[in-house]
Amino acid sequence: MDWLYPFSLMVGLILFFMGVGLPVAFAFFVTNIIALFLFFGGSVGVSQMISNFSAAVGTFALAPLPLFLIMGSLFFRSGLGDGVMHALDLCIGSLRARLSYVVLAAGAVFSALSGSSLANTGMMGSLMVPEMLNRGYKPKMAFGPILGAGSLAVIIPPSSLGVLLGSLAQIDVGALLIAGALPGLLLACMFAGLIFVQTLIDPEAAPQYDMAPVPLLAKIRAVSVNVVPMGVIIFLVVGTIILGIATPTESAALGCLGVVLLLFAYRRFSFRLVWDSLDDAMKVTGMTFLIISASTTFSQVFAFSGASNGFINYLLSMNPGPYLFLFLMVVTVLILGAFMDQVSMMLITLPLFIPIAHTMHFDPVWFGLILLLSYEVGFTTPPFGLLLFVMLGVAPQGTTLKTVAFSALPFIACTLLLIVLIVAFPQIALFLPNLFN
Incomplete structure (x- = not known):
């Protein structure tokens, strides 16, 4: 159990420092520096950590990240x-819970144009929540669909x-x-x-109201002007990757163009719009790259100290089987999702999960897609989603x-059901990568 001391120390310090804000x-x-002095030769280890920074963020797989952020902004x-x-809205018509379906359809489209769950949720929430509540929608039918649609950006490309x-776990980003x-x-x-089942159970949750008939020509014109051009952008980003025409980096550049x-x-x-979008992307990219630099050293020290190998060997000695391993990893992510953000969860869990996944x-x-879906649940898991x-x-005072949180629970259940389906039928996740490999 020599691995238990460095394992407990490093994980405990990370959780402690995050807990104090x-x-x-x-x-x-801070955790890296303490661990380097304890397990990696002190100042020599710190020098090695600094020299690793450029290698950590200089990988080609990370290049799409700022481009996707610029495109979404x-x-x-x-x-x-x-x-x-x-x-x-015009196309869906007078269907009961019409605005909930509008939000859901728009969320799927926006997910393929931004790759950001936070941006999707913020935009749709500010636009649609006041309108839905004014029309008599109950909170669960206003908040829930927006939270569900916003979270789609975690897995719908470009995520x-x-x-x-993919970059941190060394998984083919395009695939x-x-x-x-x-x-x-x-x-x-x-x-x-x-949404359909919810309206069947509680018809008053989303009152139905008549709309003035919209001519078919007006619907076609609205879709042609507002939706079809977005479909071209989606093809430039997603279609070019699927068809093998472009790498993720090239597709991200095409999407921006x-x-x-x-x-x-x-x-x-306007140049002001471009400047503000570049500023948004620079802030997020800078902090993300800083986190990646720190997490790379964390993974190296974690392995050098014997903590990761010891932990993995200990689990393997229990012989729980691959599916129990997978279940425990998903449960771990769900628990962490109640207390920290997705990037933090990813940086803490990947050094442990990826070696286990290779062993299994x-x-x-x-496996990466299952993790992404698990992280997606963390976006809406109370109390800190x-x-x-x-x-x-964006909700009323x-x-x-x-x-x-209660509005989000049925949508969380759907995501967990999808994880079960992907485990039972792996081709749901692997069909397209295998088809275009």
Whole structure:
């Protein structure tokens, strides 16, 4: 049990520093420095950590991350999403819970244009929550679909979290992004089925009201003007990867170019918009790269101290079997998701999970997608799910965390059901990567 001391020390320090409010990157840096002096030769180890920084963030697999962030920021800041919502609203018509379905459809489209769950939820929440509540929707039918639709960006490509996971876990980023397309659409359909069941059980949760008939020509025009051009952007980002025309980095650059051309076409281009979008991407990318630099050293010291090998060998000696291993890993992520953000969870768990996955001979893309779905649940897990607080920020004054959290629970259950389906039927995740390999 020699591994238990470094394991307990390093994991305990990380959790302690995060618990007292230290930013994630600095919590890892302080833990690294303490561990380097204890297990890695002190100042020699610190010098090695500094020299590792450029190698940690200089990997080509991380290049799509800032480009996807720029693309999403340009899309949301320009207001292009408003037209998409309007067109979908016209097409869905007077169906009961119409606005819930509009939110869900728009969330799927926006996920393929931004890769950011926080941006999706914030935009749809600010636009749709007041309208839905004014029309008599109960909170569960207003908050729940927006939280569910917002979380789709975790797995529907281009997923910023998927790019980060693929880079850190050394999984083919292109294959991981492609793998999320089919499960993402399946999850959106499951959410639609959930909304339908909720309205059957409680018809008053989303009152039905008549709409003025919209001519078919007007619907076609709205879709042609507002949705079809976004489909071109989705093809530039997702389709080029699937068809093998472009790498994830090249597709991200094509997506940025496509959004800029749309801004010119819709006469919404401005240098101020570009500057603000670059500023958004720079802040997120800078902090992400800082975290990656710290986590790389953490993984190295964790392995050098014998903590990771000792922990893995200890678990293997119990001979629990691959599916029990997988169950325990998912449960661990779900528990951590109640207390920390997705990047923090990823940095703490991957040094432990990836060696175990290799030992169990899990397909890396399949396993990576299961982890992404588990991290997605963490976005809406009370009491600290980030999307819950985004929703509270746009909800009417007096809305409680309990109300928002209970609205999210049925959608969390759908995501957990999808994880079970992917475990039982791996081809849900692997069909597209294998088809276009």
